[in-house]
Structure formats: structure tokens, C-alpha cells
Amino acid sequence: MVIFRIELRRSIAPWAGLALLLVALGFLFLLSGPWWKVPAPWTGHTTTTALWLRFLLVFLWPIAVGAGAIQGMRDSRSGMAELLATTSRPGRHRALRLAGAVGALSALGFLLVFAVGLGEVLGHGGFVSASFLPVVGVGLLAVVAGSWVGLAVGRLLPHPLTAPALAVLTLVASVLAWTSVDAQVLSMSYTRFALLAPALGQPRGALVTTSGSMDLGQTVWFAGLAATGFLLLAAESARARVLGLLPVLAGAAIALPVFPASTDGLLTPDAVAAQKRCDGPICVSRAHEDMLAALAGPGREALALLAKLPGAPTRIEEQTGPYSYTSPPARDPGVVYLDFQLNDDLLTADAAALRTAVVSGAGLPGCVPPSYGEVSDMSARMIAAAYFTGELRALPEYAGNWFRRNSPLVEPAWAKFRALPPDVQFARIVALRQVLLSCQGDPLDTLVPGARR
Template sequence: MRVLGIELRRTSALVVGLITVVVMLGMLSWGPATKNSTAWTLQWSSMAEWTRFTLLFAWAPVVGAGALLGLRDRRSGVDELFGSTPRPRVQRVLRTLAAWGLALGAAYAVVLVVGAALVRSDHFHRGWLPVALVGVLALVAAAWLGMGLGRLVPSPLTPPVVAVAAFALVALSLRPEGEGIRWTLLAPGVPSPRSVYAHVAGAVSLGQAVWFTGLALTGFLLVALRRRWPAVLPALVAGAVAVPLLPATPAGALSPDPVAAELVCADGLCLTRAHEGERAALAGPVREALRALAKLPSPPVEVREVAAAVRVEARGPDPTDAVWVHLDELVYFRSPGVVAPEDLTDWLIAGAGTRTCYGEYVPEEVAREVAFRSVAAAWLTGELKPLPVYRVWVGKEADALSAAAWETLRALPEAERAARVQEAREVQAACSGDALSVLTGTPR
């Protein structure tokens, strides 16, 4: 232990570990990892997966730092001296390798502990643990492999060259997922989370564990052996074993989490178990929304969460007996605790309690749908006002359409207004036509 402590102090292991922690936490605290329901502080799976995702940027510098350490004997002029001693080389380098493994393993553990302290989900499961453990293995393999390459090619150019090469190889895994996903999964990260209702499949963690174990052994043997050629065997064997284990399709890389998607209903609000912690914040707006929607001839009786990933394409029809809501579509998780309850109510009653029909890509004709949703909400509340979530996407066109439709609707008898809103609501729920034309009684 004393020698291990000396190695920790005399090498840059602690400094590299500290820099790794700063880089990973910095990336997790800024950018995509803080957005939507898959934010790294909202779910255990998301925390582990986003932490692994940051390795795509932290892995290559660790390889370069390891290569720099691998030059130590040559730079100190003691390589030939140590090579002439009868003492096995492995005994001398083992503590150095252990020190770096300990420092980087501890760095990754610090990031995980910070994430675990911030996660505010009641849905705990053990599926995130393999993802996290493989991350530790990947980071240790980076340092050991770098040290081995530094000893194999003892040139001052080796550390920057291997770091840049590692960046280039890792960058290939950022390309769109397709048939080559097996090769992208050999990278130290995992795909960024797309849904809280699925997590990284066990086959991915198993294949990556085999692969990074092989890389770590190759780095170890390059440092420890006098003869270098046997060192490549672990990496070759690990690659031959890992690639068939990894899934061949993007869908196979994910494992559904039916428990997270299970709905729990109480007081007119049905939330998935993954989002049960949001019930207290949503209960008030839901009560107000259902109270307002009771004005409809056939009002919905509850608010139900949609247990699915964010829509990329247009959705299918929704049943009209409930208000179907996707919290990401409400931009609910963008500013947790900041969204005003009245804004939540406005979003729930928009379109008389219906969702948008388009997906992630907003169409050009969205202004007509926005106008219907605004006017339907105005009929329920008696006040026409812009829906805040749309102000960035639409401009004067939606406001003009809303004003004209509101005047047309107000000119009708109350019974006919209710019938028009109900009919338009059904059209919008089914995504089967132009709800604004139904509302105003005029063709598009």
C-alpha cells in the first residue's frame, strides 16, 4: 500500500482523475444531458447512460495521458537498466498500473455518486448498474492501453498521436445508428437516452465488458512483457467474442422497462411509475384542467400520461375519453419547478384537451393547428391568449387566425359553440382533418 501511495503521488494519476471528473461533470451539467425527461438527474438509467456518453469525450485524453506515462522509463534513461535486471518487469509496473486504475476508477465513481445524489426518481432498478460498471472498466482500459502504446512506440509524438487517433475512432460512433451499430458499440460510450421506458440491453453491457477487458489486458501486457507481440492477442480474442454478442440493430440495443411504463392512477391523474414523483406538482393543474373541460358535451374524465419516447413522426389517433399528455411535449422537464401551474393548466386544455398531431419536426402549416388549440382553450376559459409553448414557433399568422376564429365562434349560439368545439376536438384527437375548419364551419 505504501508503494501504491507513492505511485499515486509521483505520477499524474490523481491529476488526470481530477480532470476527468471536471470534464464529465461539466458536460453533464450543460447541454442535452439536462433536457427533457431523460435528463441525467431524473432517472437512474438516464444518469448511468449519460455518464457513459460523456466518455466519448473523456476517453481519448486518458489514452493520451497513459501514453505519456508509458514514456517515463525512456525519458528517464533507465529503460535499458531496468531491462537488464533479473526481477520480473511485471512486479515493477503492477503498482503503477494499479495506481492509475484506482485513480480513474475513483474518478468515475465520484461522478456516479454525484449523479446518484441528484437523481429524484422513485423508480429504482438494478439495470443501470452494469452500464455504470462497464464505464469504470472502459476508463481503466484507456489508461492501460495508452501506457502500453507509449512503451511500444517511445516517441514524444506518441501521446498526441494516440489521443487524436482515439478521438477519431470514437467520433465514428457518433454517426447515425444503422446496420453498423455493432461497431459503434465498441466505443466507450452508449447511445444517448431517448426514452425513460427503455434502458441499455444486457447484451450491450456484456459485449462491451468483454471488449474493454481485452483492451485492458492488451495494455497490461504491452507494459509488463519484454516481448510485445503476444500482447495483441487479448484484444483480438475480445473483439472476436464481443462483436457477435452485441446487437445488430438499434432496437436490439435497448431493453424495454415495463415497470417504468406502468400507469398509476389517482384523483383523475394517471402517471407512469417513472414519473410518479411529479404527481404533487401536476395534481393542481390537472384538477383545474378537468374542471374547465367539464364544459364540453362529452368531457374527458382523466388525464393520462403517454408512456412513449418523444414522437419523431406524426402520431396516431388518441381516445377521446381522456386528456393524453406527454410531459416532454409540454416542455415540462426543461425547467423543473419553474413552470407555473397556470401554464400547465393552459397546456392541458389547449385544443380542448388534445395533443398536437405533428411529431418532432414542426410542419409549415402548424399555424392552423395552433390557432385551433388557442381558440378551443379560449372557449373553455373565456379569454383568448397565446399558448406560451408555441410563441417561438409561430408568429403573426397564428395570432391572426386565432382572432378571426374566436370572433366567428363567439357569434354562434352557445349550444352550437359547444357542438363545434366537441366535433373539432374529435377531429384533432384522431388527427383526421383540419380542426380549425370544423371549429369555424368554413372550408380551408
């Protein structure tokens, strides 16, 4: 323990942990990034906090690897390598203490960032569960593995350019891997090899977590990488160095087939936060359980309004799956889905707004990704909501208020639709529902032919 404490004081270990802590907190608090915004604010859920921390490993992992390389060059750069080789103590004993010090304090820096995030979640009244453990655990293992690989490379290649070159190469590899797994970036096609880096794409919702197959594969891979890093650090012969490569090769061979085959398999609904809480036909997630009482009354009223439609929906459920940047929302003829993650206005909406949200689009979402705000789609769903409520009002969703104020089509189209005979109005609402179910056809033209001309 005495030697271990000495390594803690005289090695780069404290500075490595401090660098990870300061860089991460600088990103989170000094930049107004997507981690402060819907659909996945980092203060909303402890698992979301962990996912954002994994995202930041794009920049943090190169720091851990580079710091390890700096420390790994110490003996050779100070002329101590030959002297230490003559001592009776096996090299693995010295390697264990050095690797333990650097790995432990690097991991501590990573954990302290999460501890700050946990405080933010508690301070903002977010949802707390133990679902973050696999996400944080894999991140910790990756940080330790990266620092140990850096130590090994620094010991084997004690050149002044080794540490900066290794850090830059790690950064480039991390960025390329991130662009492969982040659906919002789409600069590279997905490949399983991208999951050999620890960084994840931006979280696509506050009710999601990493899939079990990804956690398992990355645990095996980073364990193999850490083992190889340590064995190379402790190796004293060429044969030992060659044998030291076996764990990382075995880890890759096991992990790659286990990894998800597409980006759709990277994230999955959180079994705790997304757990259903129901009041009859009205269901919300456990994370938004306080919305159940507010939604129950308006939700039942809205279902009663929709009941006159053929094949009318009979349930209201919160959308708990990962948010897609490129695909339209999920739909089901028997279920009205509400998205509290993306449409955070719903969390503070009054009864009238909640009722409008349920009956918009005759109980169906649009056929474009929610952030697109296509004119025909949103106009038609607004008019459908007004048909049931008798009042044309902004939809309580992304860009809803802006669209209500700035679209020149909605008011004239609503006036034309309202002037139609009741049976024609009903038939067109039924037709709109079919268009939104199949996503075939123009929604606004279905309600008011020629409205866009």
C-alpha cells in the same frame, strides 16, 4: 502495496483523474449547455446525471486514452525497458500495479464528477434512485479500458507523437460514434459499431435510462477491451501479443449482435422513475408524484368535459418515454398524455392551466414534433381547448406563451369558430379529433376552413 503506492505517486495516474474531473466540471458549470434545460436537466434525476456524464465521454475518453499512452511510454523513454526485462519479477506483476494505479485514479476522477452531480440533484430537489448504476458502471469500465489500452499502445509504440495521435484518433472516433447515436445530430446514420465507443447521445428525457441490451453489450465489449489492454501491456513476446488480441475480438463478436438494431432501442423508460402513481384515472410518474394531487381535480373536470365526444378518453397519463426530436408525440384515443419532461411549465401550472392542457386538441397532441410549433397545429389545439373552457388562452407547453402573443391567426379564427352554431362547432371538434388521431389533414382548416388564407 508499497509498489502500488509508489506508482500512484510517480505515475501520471493522479493527473489523469484530475484532468477528467476538471474537464467534465468545466463543461457542466462553465457552459450553458442542454444539460441545464428541459427535457433532461442534469440536476433533475440521478440517472439523467449519469447519462449526461456518459455524453461527456466524447471528450473525456480521449483524455483517459491519451494519458495512458503517456504513461505507457515511461520505461522505454527512460531507458529502463531492457533493465526491467532482466529482473526475475514477471512483467505481469509490474503491469498489474501500473494499470491498477492509472485505471483506479482515472475511474476515481469519473466517479467524483458523478458525486458532484449527485450533490446538485439533492440540492435542486431532484429524484434519486439506484437506476444510475448500470449507466455509471459501464462508463467506469470504459474509462478503465481506455486508460489500459493507452498504456499498452504507449508501451508498444514509444514515440513522442504516439500519445497525441492516439488521443486525437480517439476523439475523432468518439465524435463520429456520437453523431451516429444522437438523434438530434443526425449527421450519420445509426450503426451498431458506434456503441463500441462509450459516449451516448444527449438524454431524451428525465425519465429514461439505457436499455438492457446496450448495457450488456457494452459491458462485454469494454471488459474485452480492458483485458486486451492489460495483456498487451504485460506481454513479453510476439506470441503473447497476438493472444492478447483475443479478448477484444471475442468482446466485439458477442457485443455487436446484442446491441439494439436502431436508435429507438438505446433508451427505455426508467423502471423506477417512470413507475406509475395513480389516483383513479389520473396517473403520473413516481418522479413527479407530487403532481398527482394538483392534477386530480382539474384532470377529472377535463375528462368530464371531453366525455361528450364519441370515443372520448377516459384516462390521463404522464408521457414517460424518450422524447423524440423528429417524430410527433405518442397518441391514444382513450388516453390524454401530459409531458412534464418537455413542458415543465405544467409542474407549476394552476388548475386552469392543467385543465387547458388536458382538453387542448380535444385531448390529443399535435402531429408535429413538440419543438416545431407549427401554426395550424397549435392554433387548432388552442381553439379546441377554448371550445371546452370558454376562454382562449396560451397552451402550457413549449412556445405556448410566445405563440399566443405573436400569432395573427388565432384570435380571428377563434372569433369565426365561436360564431358557428353549437352543433357545427361540435361536429368540427369531432372532425379535428379524427385529424389529430390520424395526422392526416390540416387541423386549423378542419375547424375554420380558409382561416390561413
